[in-house]
Amino acid sequence: VVLYLIPDTGLGGSEVLDLQILKELKSRSSVKVILLAEEEYGAVRRDWEDQFLNVCDEFMFLSWLSFDSVRLPEVSEQKLNFLSHVLLSRGVDVVFIRNTYIGYRLAERFKENSDVRFIDFVHLLGEDGAWVRASAPYQQHMFKRLTIDATVKRAMETWSDDAKTDPHRIVLMNQAIDIQAVRAAKRKPVRETDKLVVAFAGRLSSQKDPLRFLSVCEKLAKNHPQFSFVIIGSGGLEDEVMNHPAVKSNLVKHVPAVSQEVLYSYLKAIDILLMTSKAEGVACLALEALAAGAMVVSPLLESMQLGIDEACGISFYPMDATHDEIADAVAKRSKERMEQKLIEVCLQKHNVTVFKEAVWNVVDEAARSIPNSPSQRWRDAVIKMKMEAPPFSAVLTQHDAPQY
Incomplete structure (x- = not known):
């Protein structure tokens, strides 16, 4: 028992x-x-x-x-x-x-x-x-x-x-992570657009720092019109997120928290997962995004050191990076290729x-x-x-x- x-x-x-x-x-x-x-x-x-x-x-x-x-x-x-x-x-x-x-x-x-x-x-x-x-x-x-x-x-x-x-x-x-469950999910566009989709997914809390994500989106929108943005999640900062100019202007689409299965479907429809957390105990979301075929841009947290390098589709930025520096990291990541064989080797270690x-x-x-x-x-x-x-x-x- x-x-x-x-x-x-x-x-x-x-x-x-x-x-x-x-x-x-x-x-x-x-x-x-x-x-x-x-x-x-x-x-x-x-x-x-x-x-x-x-x-x-x-x-x-x-x-x-x-x-x-x-x-x-x-x-x-x-x-x-x-x-x-x-x-x-x-x-x-x-x-x-x-x-x-x-x-x-x-x-x-x-x-x-x-x-x-x-x-x-x-x-x-x-x-x-x-x-x-x-x-x-x-x-x-x-x-x-x-x-x-x-x-x-x-x-x-x-x-x-x-x-x-x-x-x-x-x-x-x-x-x-459950690699098979991620890949079995049906692709479900989270935002109807022909642009590259940059997404945030997680609790809307100070730890995850969704307001930082929204500020980066505003920076990206000024210089990189090829991107569209979505923020997926609910939590204590939801009112602040909903009242943020980036959301009110529909620059960033807000989607409330969804089940794990629906999240997998969304991950298969985005291009870049942008993480803005101040701390992360679990890096499952990054692994799930890679398994779904998305690229990841993340703060340089030790919990994110998973034996993954940039060839696997993940890029890191310093914890004290400015919004402009994070935006540049996203733009750079979008131009780089992912080596699928290397991703598979990495994911199997985390099966x-x-x-x-x-x-x-x-x-x-x-x-x-x-x-x-x-x-x-x-x-x-x-x-x-x-x-x-x-x-x-x-x-x-x-x-x-x-x-x-």
Whole structure:
């Protein structure tokens, strides 16, 4: 039994990897998957549920429940009691944590219990490494810590004393995409035009910096009339994007967030994906764009160092580049050719099949390392563990009760 913990229901690169991992776990007849998210985003709840409900046996939001309102770095004891009850009542063998602090607190609570294993999947560095530093004290409670970002791996090794005594606890894996799914998608023009389409795709957040993209589009439009522009996504900066002169004048077409399948169809119809992120933990979108036949222009982030060079269709610009310099990089990229053979070599290193198998091997190793049979060890745990509060102090509220 695997309990998979995630922070929220946003749809992005992290959730794409979550889906791939969950699909792999669900495909194993011996595995039961319980998916639990801390928060939900109402605007995308239906899209998220449609994709995730099919890859788990049980599903719940902590936000469906009434708890004391306590923000990070503290976690409500009621939440921990509820999660402890889930572990005990479901006979959980492995807890898979992805970027969620409450998972670390749960691991700390069960640190003396040898009958459950915790695996941590980290691809979030945080501002000045804040997230990795916050998670470092809990590294000793993890069976393995997985990451797809070399920068995150070095940060974990730097900020955790445990990494020096047990370096094999941290595992670096390749980022991965479903190449076949991308290429099976039908081309769907996102903007009717005979010009080269430059696109932004992602959450409209300060991290992704869509306003920078819009400013670059204005620069390109002045000197390079061969381009048209589209911005795909929704998020906290949507009002600012919609009120930006480039969008109001229809220089840039805005398309709200779409499902993964529709995004693949759009990627096959664009010419250049322009990324303007201040930080990226996952580079799946760039890989998906290359698989779809589009070129990529990206800031020089370490997470984007995927063994890809300019012959593969990707160009980099410095993080402190001006809007004019980014515009020049886009114009230059549009004139260069892509070497398809080199792209194929690169993409095969990031094939999702290899990634899923690697994750499964870690989960399987964790489960096999548990000493006792599930029935015996959890019977003992229920007897020994003293709950600090009734497990059902958290109750479903009527207006949020799930209808499944």
